[in-house]
Amino acid sequence: xxxxxxxxxxxxxxxxxxxxxxxxxxxxxxxxxxxxxxxxxxxxxxxxxxxxxxxxxxxxxxxxxxxxxxxxxxxxxxxxxxxxxxxxxxxxxxxxxxxxxxxxxxxxxxxxxxxxxxxxxx
Numbered sequence: 001x002x003x004x005x006x007x008x009x010x011x012x013x014x015x016x017x018x019x020x021x022x023x024x025x026x027x028x029x030x031x032x033x034x035x036x037x038x039x040x041x042x043x044x045x046x047x048x049x050x051x052x053x054x055x056x057x058x059x060x061x062x063x064x065x066x067x068x069x070x071x072x073x074x075x076x077x078x079x080x081x082x083x084x085x086x087x088x089x090x091x092x093x094x095x096x097x098x099x100x101x102x103x104x105x106x107x108x109x110x111x112x113x114x115x116x117x118x119x120x121x122x
Contacts, residue, residue, distance in 0.1 A: 002072070006042055006088065007065040008032030014044075014055040026052040030064065041083070042066075046090040054093045066090045 014028035030042040044066060046052050051066075058064060068091040076082045 002070040003067065004070050004088075005065055005067045006030065006032055006070070006086070007063065008042060010058055010060055010062050010064060011041070012060050014058060016052070016056060023047065024052065026055045028055050028058075030066065040086060042086045042088055044088055044090050046093075048091060051090050051093050054095060055090075058095065063096060065094045067092050 008030040011029040011031045014026050016024055016026050019025055026044075026046045028044040028046075030044055032040050032042055034040060044055070046055055055064075066088055069089045071087040073085050073087065074082045075085045
């Protein structure tokens with residue numbers, strides 16, 4: 001089992017669907033780049049409610065970093081060369097929104113501690 005952290009940009013708008021079990025999931029596509037600049041398509045599926053909600057808040061071109069269970073495979077389009085494709089069941093997501101919110105929270109905590117810090121030795 002491969003458990004990566006993959007960053008890229010959304011290709012299209014994520015879509016909510018209902019599985020055969022009756023439970024909702026979100027499907028999305030992420031475009032990421034390799035070290036040599038090639039693009040790799042990442043098929044994303046998310047069952048976790050928080051990850052589903054975060055994905056649905058994003059639009060085409062938005063950046064995201066996902067972690068979860070990865071399955072690499074090869075796809076051969078008609079009349080074309082084989083291509084690498086990755087499938088990930090996303091367990092967590094980080095977006096620029098999450099980073100900004102975390103930074104604001106950390107600043108607020110640091111400011112509160114600095115203003116109201118009591119020295120236990122006095």
